[in-house]
Amino acid sequence: MSRGACAYIIRKATGGHECCETLEEHVQRSLEVWLGRLKKCYSSAVNRIIYSQGSQTLASVLGDPVAVAIVLHDIGKTVPAYQEKRIMRGRVQYRHELVSGALSLIALEKAADMAGIGENERGLYVFEVPLAVMMHHESISMGVLAGELGERFVTLSVASLMLEDYYDGELWGLERLARTVKNMNVVGDEVVDVLKILSGSPPSRKEVINALGRLKAYSLSGDTLSRLSARARVAGILHPLVVADSIAANEGRKRCNGDGGTWIVKRALGRDGQAPAEPCL
Numbered sequence: 001m002s003r004g005a006c007a008y009i010i011r012k013a014t015g016g017h018e019c020c021e022t023l024e025e026h027v028q029r030s031l032e033v034w035l036g037r038l039k040k041c042y043s044s045a046v047n048r049i050i051y052s053q054g055s056q057t058l059a060s061v062l063g064d065p066v067a068v069a070i071v072l073h074d075i076g077k078t079v080p081a082y083q084e085k086r087i088m089r090g091r092v093q094y095r096h097e098l099v100s101g102a103l104s105l106i107a108l109e110k111a112a113d114m115a116g117i118g119e120n121e122r123g124l125y126v127f128e129v130p131l132a133v134m135m136h137h138e139s140i141s142m143g144v145l146a147g148e149l150g151e152r153f154v155t156l157s158v159a160s161l162m163l164e165d166y167y168d169g170e171l172w173g174l175e176r177l178a179r180t181v182k183n184m185n186v187v188g189d190e191v192v193d194v195l196k197i198l199s200g201s202p203p204s205r206k207e208v209i210n211a212l213g214r215l216k217a218y219s220l221s222g223d224t225l226s227r228l229s230a231r232a233r234v235a236g237i238l239h240p241l242v243v244a245d246s247i248a249a250n251e252g253r254k255r256c257n258g259d260g261g262t263w264i265v266k267r268a269l270g271r272d273g274q275a276p277a278e279p280c281l
Contacts, residue, residue: 005078005173008249009085010256017085020256021249023074023173024180029248030070031186037247038240041280042066049236052229055123061115062108063187065129069241071181071191072107073133075198076100078173081166094166098159101134102211103171106203111190127218128230132237134215136245159212163205174199243268 006019007026039046046066050059062068076099081087087094108126178195181187203211219230246264250257 003083003172004176005083007074007077008253008256009083011085018256021252022176023077024177026074026248026252027071027177028180028184029252030073030244031067031181031184033244033247034066034070034240035186038244038280039064039066042240045236046240049128049233050123050125052233053124053128055125057121058112058115058117058123058125061117061188062111062125062191065125065132065237066240066244067186068108068191069104069129069132069237070244071177071187071195072104072129073100073136073241073245075103075107075171075174075177075195078171079167080170080172081168083172087166091165092158092162094162095137097134097137098162098212099167099208101130101215102208103198103203104130104133105211105215106207107191107194107198110197111188111194114190114193115188124230124233127215128234129237130211130215131219131234132241135234135238136242156209156213156216160209163209167205167208169202169204171199171202 005023006021007023008019008021009017010020012018043064046064049065050056055065059065074096076082076096079094079096079099081094082096105126108129112122112126174195178192178199181195182189182192220227222230242264247268250265
C-alpha cells in the first residue's frame with residue numbers, strides 16, 4: 001500500500017499533527033475551480049500563450065498549461081521531510097515550491113519523451129509551466145530563502161543546502177495523485193504515467209538541483225525582449241494557478257481554518273464589502 005501525501009498539515013492542541021487536506025483532494029479541488037469557474041474567461045489567453053510558446057503539439061497531448069501546472073504545483077510536498085514536519089530543522093527552511101518546479105521540469109520532459117515529441121517540437125512549455133509552479137508562493141519563498149539570509153534572490157547554493165538537508169530521493173503519495181488525476185481526465189495520459197514513474201523511481205538530489213539550474217538559466221537567457229515575453233507567458237499561467245490554488249485551499253481547509261480566506265480569496269470572491277476582482281467568479 002503506497003503512502004499518501006498531505007497538502008495541509010496542522011498542529012493539534014494535544015500534540016502531534018493532523019492532515020487537514022490530502023494532496024489529491026487539493027489538486028482535485030483546484031482543477032474543479034479552474035475547469036468550472038476560471039477557464040471560461042482565460043481559455044483564449046491560454047491559447048495565445050501556447051501559440052507564443054510554439055507548444056501547440058505538446059499542449060495537445062499533455063493538456064492546457066494551467067491544468068498541468070495545477071496537477072504538479074504541490075508535488076514538492078511529497079518529500080518525507082515535509083510530510084513529517086521536519087521542514088525547519090536544517091540550515092535553511094524547506095520550501096516545496098522550488099522542489100515542485102524542479103520535479104515539474106523533470107516530469108514534463110519525461111512525459112514529452114513518452115509521447116514521442118522531440119525537443120524541437122516542444123516549444124517553451126516544458127520550461128514555463130515549471131517556472132509558474134515554482135513561483136506560486138513567490139513572496140514567501142523569497143522571504144524565507146533570500147530575505148532571511150540577506151540575499152536579493154534565491155541562489156542555487158541556498159537551494160542546494162535545502163536539498164541536502166531535506167531531500168533524500170523519496171516521494172510519497174504520487175500514485176494516489178495519479179489515480180485522482182486519471183479519473184478526472186483533464187490532462188494527457190503521459191502526465192498521469194509520469195507521476196507513477198516518479199513515485200517508483202524518484203529523481204536523485206543531483207538531478208533536482210540540475211533541474212533548478214536549468215530553470216534559472218532559461219529564465220536569464222535571451223535578449224531583453226525575449227525575457228520580457230517569457231515573463232508575460234509565465235505570468236499568464238501563474239495568475240489562474242494562484243487563484244485556483246487559493247480558492248481551493250480556502251474551501252478545502254474550512255474545518256481547520258474557518259472561512260476567513262487569504263487576501264487573494266477575499267479579493268477574488270468579493271468579500272469584506274468589496275466587489276469581486278476576479279471577473280470569472
